[in-house]
Amino acid sequence: MTSLLRSLLFLCLSCLLAAQASAAELERESAILTALVKIGKLPPLEERVPKKPRVIDLPAMGRTPGKYGGTMRMLMGDQRDIRMMTIYGYARLVVFDDKGELKPDILESFDVRDGRIFTLKIRPGHKWSDGHPFTAEDFRYFWEDVANNTRLNPAGPPLSMMAAEKPPKFEIIDELTVRYIWDAPNPAFLPSLAGAQSTDIAMPAHYLKQFHEKYADPKQLAALVKAARFKDWGALHERKSRHYRPENPDLPVLDPWRNTTAPPAELYVFERNPYYHRVDNEGRQLPYVDRVTLSMGSTSLVPAKVGAGESDLQARYIRFDNYTFLKESQKREGYTVRLWTRGEGAWVALLPNLNTRDPVWRDLLRDARFRRALSVGINRRDINQAIFYGLGQPSANTVIPGSPFYKPELQNAWAQCDPVLANKLLDEIGLTKRDSEGYRLLPDGRRAELTIDASGEFTEETDVLELISYQWAKIGIRMFARSSQRDVFRRRALAGQTVMSIWVGMDNGTPGPDNEPNDLAPSHYQQYQWPLWGQYVQTAGQQGEKPETKEVLELVDLLGRWRSSATVEERADIWRKMLDIQADQAFTIGIVNRTSQPVVVSGRLRNVPDKAIYSFEPGAFFGSQLPETFWFDDVRSN
């Protein structure tokens, strides 16, 4: 009898122990993956993650290890928004860490010599989401068969892979190591890999070869092209290989979640990548959340839907003016609204168009004293109080705290409210004559009436302009706001028809030395303060107008020096110089920055920080907060 009891007890105990042991094992990966491993559809965890995975130290980040499972729902506006998952995932060959420094992510390591020889090393055992090894061949395929293929890239390799207008020499060192060698330093290369919208320099060759003219069987390829109703193999390859907008569910990826839905669809389901290379500090594979769904709908409904609890994590299409509404129903729906800080250099900035066609205005706007007068004629404190409830920071358009270059002088340069100084400066320029209403007269006798173009997308813009127009009346400048439509707005600026426009300031308010300072100098035709100069620099003098002003030429020169710099110190130095020139010259007139971005987080979702900077560059919106470490407290299948 006792022996029976004893054996029974033993049996129970061993069962318990076994259950515990398997529970501990289960914990290392998601239950849905364990199930697949059991039926032999997936190799065990050890064979799926790289030999040296990237370890995310959760306690160091103040986060807790999580439970696996659950579906994170998000709302989007249209089909193209699925690229947000590539951005939010933020799995890149190299990434910017929270100090703005470049760190390997997908790569095991990288080595830079003389700023021009880049050796990239892949993690041993790293695999694509379909289980195929990720090797140097994938880099070779991109470089030789895509970037340098005239059908796929008629304009040649991506810009960031050109140094002094020359492409690199590509070498395969061994199966896991590749090397790019340029003749001149190429500091833009690694940052472009780490960008929110990154340059992909490796593609899943084993999958894409079936669509490539060079490798595929011509008959099969022709059949594929015909079945998909494409013009030729090039169009097919382009569609099938696109990673940034991941429309092809079959495309192997290295991201935390991969798309499983073919467009068009109303709901996109992103499933976890069983071969993802990041683990937490206990060696448990990330991401914690099994599935992310993006449901498409009209953007104007997003705040209402979020208010009805239909999203687990949402910042896109929500603006500060939705805050009170969202706050109101947060108890009922069980979510929290957090206010993150927007990371732009200025949430709104005035951009005097130095290339405007009107010669009188052009001369005035090119006079630094005039721009400074306009800038100090604005009462930023009032605007911040009235429109942003005092939650923003009155500031010039410059870097914000969090950037190593931040200093209060930059923020305050010509950002004080000083109508007396403004009037003095304007008198100094010679705008002394006034009309009967007290407005100043331009040199040609016209009244100083300034029209500011707005894209008409944010009500905040027009509200800000309304206040500025009162403030400028005190310095004798009459101002009108004209809202149009984004397209029209852009065309007018390019054609030199705008005198001044209102737009977002520097995209990246927290840059480090490795971020390209192209916002600070003419570099692109979409810079509304000098579109033609930007076009000139962008097209290497083929289009646009040659920059004229001394300070602008200096900025162009500095940007060129950054692009050929070999050391971080040199780049940091260039950044500081450019920021100083910008602050002194007030080429753009920032109003406020660090305004609030509401982020709605489900009450069940853990590890989402209360405070963070929300920006496309360098934060990748949620990306730099590592969404794969977010987890659901009470996992329910939804």
Place this chain on the structure above:
Amino acid sequence: MLRYIMRRILIMIPTLVIASMLIFTVMQLPPSDYFETYVAELQAQGERADTSKIDFLRKEYGFDKPVVERYFLWVAGFVKGDFGYSFEYELPVRDIVGERLSLTMLVSFCTIIMTWLIAFPIGIYSATHQYSWGDYGLTFLGLIGIAIPHFLLALVFMYFANVWFGISIGGLMDPIYFNQPMSWAKLNSILAHLWIPVIIIGAGGTGKMIRRIRANLLDELQKQYVVTAKAKGLSPGRTLVKYPLRMSLNFFISDIGDILPAIVSGAELTAVVLSLQTTGPLLLRALQSQDMYLAGSFLLFLACLTVIGVLISDIALGFLDPRIRLSGGSTK
């Protein structure tokens, strides 16, 4: 009659050719194209698009070819059932529209039936009981339906549907049923969501229809033959249905021409506000982003339906009312 129909069908061809030309011209009018809009949208978010890439895409989609050539390519494709390529979705137009068309037709069909079911009895009642309390009350309701903007009504309905019944905001079904094959649960979800757009879109139409039935019927009711019929002892109900009601239906039949395109395009604005998975928002979005083949094909498709609808209503009118002559010229 047959000759008349043949002639009408032949006239449809030049009508559609002109319509297609107009549509194409209008699509070409804005100075920019889809790719520029796309660049602007990316830029608003801090993203950049490679200029060389954009040029490449333009070539890829034949934007470097002359306008006339592109027009012919488009129309030729249309005739063959190839409606062109949507830049935004990067899919053939047919693949995008197909899915939404059935839901759109469902919504529109329900709306039209509801409109008729409500408007006819009320319209007849109002006309036969002119200036009564019932007439005033129902007319007032109808006018409210016309007067309140649809989108406003939509917002209010959506809010209360969510707060009181827990129906997900917008859409024609709960998000979990997206991409899923039809099932009872999905059908239930659709039905639970359907009444909102049906009532909202129908509200205005019902009001208008009530007014028109009432006015037309009132005209007829005064006429001599009604008085005669009544005097000869025909029951009021039979009198009404047999003569004046039939006569007052002319407007209703000629409306059929508008119904066909309305079934597929529906009430765009309401659909946008309600975020319905119908074709209306698709068209609007395509117009905004200058996704020209999608928008153009859609408009041409609507033009075709209008022409066919008008033909049907003309034929039906011919049968309904012998007084309507087949040819406009003098027949004396």
